[in-house]
Every structure is written in C-alpha cells, then in structure tokens.
Amino acid sequence: MNENCTTRDLVRNSVAMWLLWGLPAAIMLLTVCCAGSGWTVTSTWTLSLAVMGGACLVNARGCGRMHCYFTGPFFLVMAGASLAYGLHGLPLGPHGWLYLGAILLAGGGLLGFVPEWLWSRYRSAQTDAHVC
Numbered sequence: 001m002n003e004n005c006t007t008r009d010l011v012r013n014s015v016a017m018w019l020l021w022g023l024p025a026a027i028m029l030l031t032v033c034c035a036g037s038g039w040t041v042t043s044t045w046t047l048s049l050a051v052m053g054g055a056c057l058v059n060a061r062g063c064g065r066m067h068c069y070f071t072g073p074f075f076l077v078m079a080g081a082s083l084a085y086g087l088h089g090l091p092l093g094p095h096g097w098l099y100l101g102a103i104l105l106a107g108g109g110l111l112g113f114v115p116e117w118l119w120s121r122y123r124s125a126q127t128d129a130h131v132c
Contacts, residue, residue: 005063005064005122006063006122008062008063009059009062009063009065009122010055010058010059010062010063010065011059011065011068016055020051020052020055021052021055024047024048024049024051024052025048025052027044027048028044028045028048028049028101031044031045032045032097032101036097037097038086039086041086041097042082042083042085042086042087043086045079045082045086045097045100046079046080046082046083046086047079048079049075049076049078049079049082049104050075050076050079052071052075053071053072053073053074053075053076053078053079054072054076055072056068056071056072056075057072057073057076059072060072060123063122064122064123064124065121065122065123066115066116066119066120066121066122066123067111067112067113067114067115067116069115069123070111070115071108071111071112074107074108074111075108078100078103078104078107081100081103082100085097085100
C-alpha cells in the first residue's frame, strides 16, 4: 500500500484517534453512568456518535481505511437511534440505553475488525481512483 495512505489515516494518528473516537466514547460512558437518562445522555450520545461516524467517513474518503466504510454509516445510524430513543420515538423500554450500548459494542467491535480481517486494511487503489 502507498505510504501516503498510512500518513493520512486518522486511526494511526494518536491525537486524532483520541479526539475523534476515544473522547466521544469516554463522554458517552460517563454520561450514561452518571446521568442515567434524559436530555444529557440523548444529546451527548447523539453528538458523540455523529462525530465518530463523520470522522470514519472522512477517514474512509481520505485514506481508504476499510473498516471506516462500515463503521461510519453504523455510527451515524446509531446516532439517529439514540436521538429517536431519547425523544421517545423509539420504544426500547426503560433499559434502552443499555440496549443501544450493547449494539454499539457488538456492532462497532465486529465492524471495526471483520472487514479488515476479510479484505485488507486499506481499500485497493485500483478499485477507487481517489484512494491513494
């Protein structure tokens, strides 16, 4: 793979990794543990997941990181689900944040590792002209 791809990969940049994925995940964990429910959890989860999903899509476009093609849309869908649940439009019951968290852990874990295990870390330059 072209060295330029790895230099543009936000996942390989420790500062970007922390700011775009680590910090939002930490904020989500803190709010669900401390606030429990309500507008605080709704707003922080929705915003955090939107940041994470947007960062994945930017990274997929910028360097062709394979898992970002899957995690980006997944995080954005989960941001919508979090907003819908928080606004009482998604009937998940009193443990809805736990259900959403479980889906995030399972889905994010699978989508973060399986695509690169099946195919490769970066999308091939031959299949997409904008990637490296």
